Amino acid sequence: MATTTVKTETFVGKRIRRREDPRLITGTATYVEDVQMPGMHYAVILRSPHAAARIRSIDTKQAVAAPGVVCVFTGKDIKGVGAVPCGIAMPDLRVPPHTILATDRVYFVGHPIAVVVARDRYLARDAADLIEVDYQVLPAVADPEKALAKVVKQRIVSQRLVPMAMETRGVVAEWHGADRQLNLYTSTQIPHLVRTLVAGMLGLEENRMRVIAPEVGGGFGSKLNVYAEEALTGYVSMKIQKPVKWIESRRENFTCTIHGRGHVDFYEIAAKRDGTILGIKLKLIQDVGAYHQLLTPLIPQLSVLMMPGLYNTQNIRADIVGVFTNCVPTDAYRGAGRPEATHGIERMVDMLAAELQMDPAEIRLKNFVTKDKFPYPTATGLVYDSGDYATPLKKALDLVGYHKLRQEQADARKQSKYMGIGISTYGEICAIGPSPATPAGGWESATVKIEPSGKVTIMTGACPHGQGEETTFAQIAADELGVGLDDILVLRGDTAVVQYGIGTFGSRATAVGGSALYYALQDLKAKIKKFGAMLLESEDVTLTGGKVICNKTGNSKSLQEIAGATYRALKLPPNTEPGLMATRFWEPPNFTFPFGAHIVVTDIDGETGQIKIRRYVAVDDCGNILNPLIVDGQVHGGVAQGLGQALWEQAVYDDNGQLITGELMDYAVPRSHMMPWIESHHTCTPSPVNPLGVKGVGEAGTIGCSPAVVNSVVDALSPLGVRHIDMPLTPEKIWKLLATKN
Amino acid sequence: MIAQKFEYTAPKSLDEALHLLASGAKPIAGGMSLIPMMKLRLAAPEHLVDLRALKDLSYIREAGGQLHIGATASHYDVESSALLRQKCPLLTETAAAIGDVQVRNMGTIGGSVAHADPAADYPAALQALEAKFVLQGAKSERVVGATDFFVDAFTTALEPGEILREVIVPIDDARTGTSYQKMAQPASGFAIVGVAARVRQNAGKISFARLGITGLSNRAYRASASEKALEGKSSTPADIQSAAALVAQGIDANSDLHASADYRRHLAVVHASRALKTALSRIA
Amino acid sequence: MDITLTINGKSYSQDVEPRLLLIHFVRDVAGLTGTHMGCETSLCGACTVELNGKAIKSCTMFAVQAKGADIVTVEGLASDGKLDPMQEAFWNEHGLQCGFCTPGMIMASKQILDRNPAPTEDEIRHGLEGNVCRCTGYQHIVNAVKAAAAGAGK
Structure with missing residues (x-):
C-alpha cells in the first residue's frame, strides 16, 4: 500500500446532515420509556393537591391490598436516603432540607407524598387513588412580591415558564443485589453528575452505579438537575430487587419539573444627555419556589454577571433577593439568568433612547464596547473574550432595511396604524465554564480511540441530546485525522462507557467538549506520526488525508495499517506504548461571549390587540461555525422559545398555589402556524479561548429574542405614551393599552 | 393519565345502542373531549357505547331541500365535503377552524355538539344556520331547534337515554353570504370568541341576518338584537358597526386566564363586524 | 376484549382491557416504540399514527375503538431499507x-x-x-x- 492519493474533502464548516438522525426518523431510537426488562415494575407517585399543608396521616392499607400492587412507600418508610441536593454554596444561603418524599409538610402542588409500585402501570395508577392522606391545609404564598415591601422603579417581569421538553422525565432503575450494582436510566443532561449525587443520596458506592442517559427528548435546562424521583426509583428497585420504571406524566412535568425564569426586576439606568450610559442598578427578586434545586441560587447570579450587556460601563450594582414560595422550584431554563438580564437591559436602553429622543440603534452603537477593547474586563468580574458588536447590528439594520422601515412607520402613524421596529443587541456567557466559576467543574472530557481496523470511536463527556454533536464532533475528528465521517462513531450518555464528564448545558458542549476532543486528537496524531515514521523508516513525515506520508519518498502508511501496528505491537517507537487511544480533560481558560443583534418588525391589530410579526432578522455571532445547518436549527429553536416567552407562555399560579396553566390546554407553547419566518444570518468573530474558535449558540436565539419583540411592540405603541409592557404580550394587554391610552 | 376501568360496547345497531344508553351507558363518538377527561379522571363512565361503530350514522346528504349530517361524520368529513362546500360553506369553514388535522380526523359533529363546550366552534355556525337536531330515544324521535338545543355549558336538550342522531341545516340561495370569524385560544385552539354570520341581501338591502356567537357565554346563542338591527339596512360600515355593537347585549360574558369578560365582549363585537363584512362580500 | 389490529401490515391479536390506550397497544403489545406519548391530552401530536389512512392521535383513542383497523406507524414507512x-x-x-x-x-x-x-x-x-x-x-x-x-x- 504505497499509494499517495491525498483525501482533500473536509467537513468542518459544511452543511452536513446529522449522523444521529437515521434512528430518530425511523422510530428506532431508545428513550427511557422504551427501555424494557423482564420483571419490570411500574411506579406511580401520589402528589400533594395542596400548595401548603401539614400531613396529619397517610393510610396506604387499601392501596397495598389493591390488585397487582407490590408495595407502597411513604416519606416515613424511606430510611437512609440523603436530601435532594443544591449544588450552590453561598455564605448564609438558606437551603431547606429537601427529602425525596414529603414527611410531615408539603410545600407545593405536586410535592411527592408516596410511591406505589405494581406489576402494571394501570394498576399502579388505580392504587394511587386508594391512598388516603389527611391534610391540614395551610395558607400558601404563590407571589414572591407579596412577602416583600413595595419599591417603585421600572419593574420588569420575566415570568415563570415551563421548559416543556417533549419527552417528560423518566427513570428506569435496575438493581443487581449480588453485584451491588444499580443501573439507572434517566432522561438527563448530566449523567455523571447524577451518578455522583444520586449514589451519594442512596449511600451507594459511586463505582457501583451506572447512569445511562439514553436518547433524551429535549432538556433546555430542565434535565440539568438531580430530582427526587431519580433517587426514589433507585431506592424502590433496591428494596424490591426488581427493575422499576417511573415515567412522568405531562401534568407532573408541568407541576413538578423545575420552571424557568420567575424574576421580578427593578432597574435603573443612568446616562449623560448625549446618551453615554453611566451605570445600571438592579434589584432582582427571584421566585425560588419551595426548595433550592441543583442550581436555583445560581440563576440570578448569572443575570447579574450579564448586566453590563454589550455596553461600556463600569458602574453596576445589583441586589438579589430570593423568595421562597409554595410553587415548584425555579432553576435553569434555556439561557438561565441571561435572558432575564438581557431583557431588562435591552428594555432599559430603549427607554433611555426614548427619554433622550435618540434612535435605539444609535444609542447602542454609541455605547458598545469597541473592537479595540478586547479582552474587555467588566464591572461584574468577567473578561469578554472577543467581540465586534457594531457589525452584527449594522448588518441587521441593512438586512431589515431600517431607514426605509422608519419612513414607512412614520407614514403608518399618520394613518393611525401601529407598526413597530424593535432592536435587541445581546451578549451571553457561554462555554460554561472555567472550573473556579462553576459549582461542579467547568471542564469537559473526550476520549478518542482508533480501533485496530482504523475505525475511530469518540467518547464525549458532554452528553449531547439533540444538539448534533454526534455529527459536529465527527466533523472535527474527520478533518483532524483525514478520515471519512462514516469511519467515526460518537458515544455519549453512559457512565460505564464514557469517562467522567460534565454535560450539555450553557452552550458548552462544542466549545468545551469539542475542544477536549480537539486536544485528544492532537495527542493521537502525534502518536500516529510516531508509528508512521517508524514504519516508513523516516523522521520526515506528514499526517494528511488519513495517511502518514514520507516527505522524501512519497511512501505512505494508511491509518488502518498504523492502527493495526499499534495494537499488534511487534515493534514500538522509543518510549511509546501500544494501542491508539487518548483522553483529555480540558479546562477552558475563560467563558466565551457570543453576541448578536435581532430586529423584529411588528404590526398590531388596532381592534383586537393581536401582534403580527412581519419580519424577524437575527444576526448572531457565535464565532466559527462547524455546521451551518445545525447552527441555524439552534437559532430557530432558541427564537421559538424566546418568542414563546414574549407572546404566549406563562406559568400562572393562583393565590392558593394551584398551577392554572398546568396542561398544554392552557399553557401556550409556540406551534408551527404561530411562528414567523426567521431570517438567520451571522457574523464571525472567533473566540481566542479555545482552539476551535467557537463560542456556542444554543441559547443565543432565546436571549436575543424577547427584548426585540417587546421593544418592537412598545415602539409601535409609543405614540400613545406606552413605555413598557410585561410579557407575555397577550392581545388583551395590548387592547387594554389601546383602549385606555387612545 | 390512565382512565378508570369501564365496560365497552361497539353496538351492532342503533337499537342496541339506545337500549344500552337507556340503562345508563354513556355514548362516545370521536372521544376528543371525553377521553382526555377520562384520562385526567375528571370523568369516569362505567360503560361506553361507541357510536362510531354504527357506520350508517356517518353521512352527509341532501334530502327534501335540506342537508342532513349524520352524528358521527367527522370534522374532516364536513370540512372536505364537496356537497357542503357548495351548499353550506359556513359549515365547512367552521369545521376547518376546529382543533387540528388529527382532531378533525377523529372528532365528530355529533360528539362536539352533544358535549356543548361553550368554546366549541360548531355551535356558533349551527345557531346561525338555525340547525335542527334529531334526537333519538329508545321509543321515539324528536327534532329540536338550535336555540332550544344549547341549554348551558356542557348541557343540551338531550335527555338521558337519547342520542343526537342527525344535524339538519338549510340550503341557502345565492343571495346569502356566510362567514365564521374566530379568535383562537393559543394553547387549545378553542374559540375565545367565535362569530358565525349568515346574511341575505335583496335589492341592496339586508333581508335576513343570523349571527351565532360562541365562546362568549356559557352557551352558544343567537344575537337577536344585532340581527334585527340589520334587517332592511343597506349594509354600510356604519350599519354593520351599530349592529355588531349589540352582539353581546345582555350577555353574562365568560372570564378566564385567556380573556376577561370585557375583552371577550369587545372581541365579539369586532368579530361580528368582520364576519358580517366577509359574509356580505361573499354574496354572489 | 379480544381485538385484532393490523399494524404496518402485520396482524396483532390480544385480549385487552377496554381502557388500554391505542398508543399502549402499539408500544407494549406490538412493541413499536417509535410512537411517543408527549402530552397525553391530544395536544402535542407526538403519538400520531395513521389509522385507516387518517392521521390520528393514538393517546386519545382506546385500542378497542380501533378494532379491525389498519394502522401505520413511523416504523412502517421505510421499506427494504429505503427511507420514505x-x-x-x-x-x-x-x-x-x-x-x-x-x-x-x-x-x-x-x-x-x-x-x-x-x-x-x-x-x-x-x-x-x-x-x-x-x-x-x-x-x-x-x-x-x-x-x-x-x-x-x-
Whole structure:
C-alpha cells in the first residue's frame, strides 16, 4: 500500500446532515420509556393537591391490598436516603432540607407524598387513588412580591415558564443485589453528575452505579438537575430487587419539573444627555419556589454577571433577593439568568433612547464596547473574550432595511396604524465554564480511540441530546485525522462507557467538549506520526488525508495499517506504548461571549390587540461555525422559545398555589402556524479561548429574542405614551393599552 | 393519565345502542373531549357505547331541500365535503377552524355538539344556520331547534337515554353570504370568541341576518338584537358597526386566564363586524 | 376484549382491557416504540399514527375503538431499507433535533401531502398545528415538507 492519493474533502464548516438522525426518523431510537426488562415494575407517585399543608396521616392499607400492587412507600418508610441536593454554596444561603418524599409538610402542588409500585402501570395508577392522606391545609404564598415591601422603579417581569421538553422525565432503575450494582436510566443532561449525587443520596458506592442517559427528548435546562424521583426509583428497585420504571406524566412535568425564569426586576439606568450610559442598578427578586434545586441560587447570579450587556460601563450594582414560595422550584431554563438580564437591559436602553429622543440603534452603537477593547474586563468580574458588536447590528439594520422601515412607520402613524421596529443587541456567557466559576467543574472530557481496523470511536463527556454533536464532533475528528465521517462513531450518555464528564448545558458542549476532543486528537496524531515514521523508516513525515506520508519518498502508511501496528505491537517507537487511544480533560481558560443583534418588525391589530410579526432578522455571532445547518436549527429553536416567552407562555399560579396553566390546554407553547419566518444570518468573530474558535449558540436565539419583540411592540405603541409592557404580550394587554391610552 | 376501568360496547345497531344508553351507558363518538377527561379522571363512565361503530350514522346528504349530517361524520368529513362546500360553506369553514388535522380526523359533529363546550366552534355556525337536531330515544324521535338545543355549558336538550342522531341545516340561495370569524385560544385552539354570520341581501338591502356567537357565554346563542338591527339596512360600515355593537347585549360574558369578560365582549363585537363584512362580500 | 389490529401490515391479536390506550397497544403489545406519548391530552401530536389512512392521535383513542383497523406507524414507512421520502426530507433539511416529536411530525406531514401534494407554507404550518416541537422552531420542518412535496412532484 504505497499509494499517495491525498483525501482533500473536509467537513468542518459544511452543511452536513446529522449522523444521529437515521434512528430518530425511523422510530428506532431508545428513550427511557422504551427501555424494557423482564420483571419490570411500574411506579406511580401520589402528589400533594395542596400548595401548603401539614400531613396529619397517610393510610396506604387499601392501596397495598389493591390488585397487582407490590408495595407502597411513604416519606416515613424511606430510611437512609440523603436530601435532594443544591449544588450552590453561598455564605448564609438558606437551603431547606429537601427529602425525596414529603414527611410531615408539603410545600407545593405536586410535592411527592408516596410511591406505589405494581406489576402494571394501570394498576399502579388505580392504587394511587386508594391512598388516603389527611391534610391540614395551610395558607400558601404563590407571589414572591407579596412577602416583600413595595419599591417603585421600572419593574420588569420575566415570568415563570415551563421548559416543556417533549419527552417528560423518566427513570428506569435496575438493581443487581449480588453485584451491588444499580443501573439507572434517566432522561438527563448530566449523567455523571447524577451518578455522583444520586449514589451519594442512596449511600451507594459511586463505582457501583451506572447512569445511562439514553436518547433524551429535549432538556433546555430542565434535565440539568438531580430530582427526587431519580433517587426514589433507585431506592424502590433496591428494596424490591426488581427493575422499576417511573415515567412522568405531562401534568407532573408541568407541576413538578423545575420552571424557568420567575424574576421580578427593578432597574435603573443612568446616562449623560448625549446618551453615554453611566451605570445600571438592579434589584432582582427571584421566585425560588419551595426548595433550592441543583442550581436555583445560581440563576440570578448569572443575570447579574450579564448586566453590563454589550455596553461600556463600569458602574453596576445589583441586589438579589430570593423568595421562597409554595410553587415548584425555579432553576435553569434555556439561557438561565441571561435572558432575564438581557431583557431588562435591552428594555432599559430603549427607554433611555426614548427619554433622550435618540434612535435605539444609535444609542447602542454609541455605547458598545469597541473592537479595540478586547479582552474587555467588566464591572461584574468577567473578561469578554472577543467581540465586534457594531457589525452584527449594522448588518441587521441593512438586512431589515431600517431607514426605509422608519419612513414607512412614520407614514403608518399618520394613518393611525401601529407598526413597530424593535432592536435587541445581546451578549451571553457561554462555554460554561472555567472550573473556579462553576459549582461542579467547568471542564469537559473526550476520549478518542482508533480501533485496530482504523475505525475511530469518540467518547464525549458532554452528553449531547439533540444538539448534533454526534455529527459536529465527527466533523472535527474527520478533518483532524483525514478520515471519512462514516469511519467515526460518537458515544455519549453512559457512565460505564464514557469517562467522567460534565454535560450539555450553557452552550458548552462544542466549545468545551469539542475542544477536549480537539486536544485528544492532537495527542493521537502525534502518536500516529510516531508509528508512521517508524514504519516508513523516516523522521520526515506528514499526517494528511488519513495517511502518514514520507516527505522524501512519497511512501505512505494508511491509518488502518498504523492502527493495526499499534495494537499488534511487534515493534514500538522509543518510549511509546501500544494501542491508539487518548483522553483529555480540558479546562477552558475563560467563558466565551457570543453576541448578536435581532430586529423584529411588528404590526398590531388596532381592534383586537393581536401582534403580527412581519419580519424577524437575527444576526448572531457565535464565532466559527462547524455546521451551518445545525447552527441555524439552534437559532430557530432558541427564537421559538424566546418568542414563546414574549407572546404566549406563562406559568400562572393562583393565590392558593394551584398551577392554572398546568396542561398544554392552557399553557401556550409556540406551534408551527404561530411562528414567523426567521431570517438567520451571522457574523464571525472567533473566540481566542479555545482552539476551535467557537463560542456556542444554543441559547443565543432565546436571549436575543424577547427584548426585540417587546421593544418592537412598545415602539409601535409609543405614540400613545406606552413605555413598557410585561410579557407575555397577550392581545388583551395590548387592547387594554389601546383602549385606555387612545 | 390512565382512565378508570369501564365496560365497552361497539353496538351492532342503533337499537342496541339506545337500549344500552337507556340503562345508563354513556355514548362516545370521536372521544376528543371525553377521553382526555377520562384520562385526567375528571370523568369516569362505567360503560361506553361507541357510536362510531354504527357506520350508517356517518353521512352527509341532501334530502327534501335540506342537508342532513349524520352524528358521527367527522370534522374532516364536513370540512372536505364537496356537497357542503357548495351548499353550506359556513359549515365547512367552521369545521376547518376546529382543533387540528388529527382532531378533525377523529372528532365528530355529533360528539362536539352533544358535549356543548361553550368554546366549541360548531355551535356558533349551527345557531346561525338555525340547525335542527334529531334526537333519538329508545321509543321515539324528536327534532329540536338550535336555540332550544344549547341549554348551558356542557348541557343540551338531550335527555338521558337519547342520542343526537342527525344535524339538519338549510340550503341557502345565492343571495346569502356566510362567514365564521374566530379568535383562537393559543394553547387549545378553542374559540375565545367565535362569530358565525349568515346574511341575505335583496335589492341592496339586508333581508335576513343570523349571527351565532360562541365562546362568549356559557352557551352558544343567537344575537337577536344585532340581527334585527340589520334587517332592511343597506349594509354600510356604519350599519354593520351599530349592529355588531349589540352582539353581546345582555350577555353574562365568560372570564378566564385567556380573556376577561370585557375583552371577550369587545372581541365579539369586532368579530361580528368582520364576519358580517366577509359574509356580505361573499354574496354572489 | 379480544381485538385484532393490523399494524404496518402485520396482524396483532390480544385480549385487552377496554381502557388500554391505542398508543399502549402499539408500544407494549406490538412493541413499536417509535410512537411517543408527549402530552397525553391530544395536544402535542407526538403519538400520531395513521389509522385507516387518517392521521390520528393514538393517546386519545382506546385500542378497542380501533378494532379491525389498519394502522401505520413511523416504523412502517421505510421499506427494504429505503427511507420514505418524508423521512429522507426531514433528515436532509435538519427537521429534527431531539427527535422525540419526529415520528408524529413525520406522520402528520405525510397526511398534508396525501391531501394536498403542493401545499403553500401557510398550509404546511396549519397542517402541523396539532404537533408540537420544542427544539426546531418549525422552520426546518416546514422546509422538509416543502422539499418532500417538491421531490414528489418531480
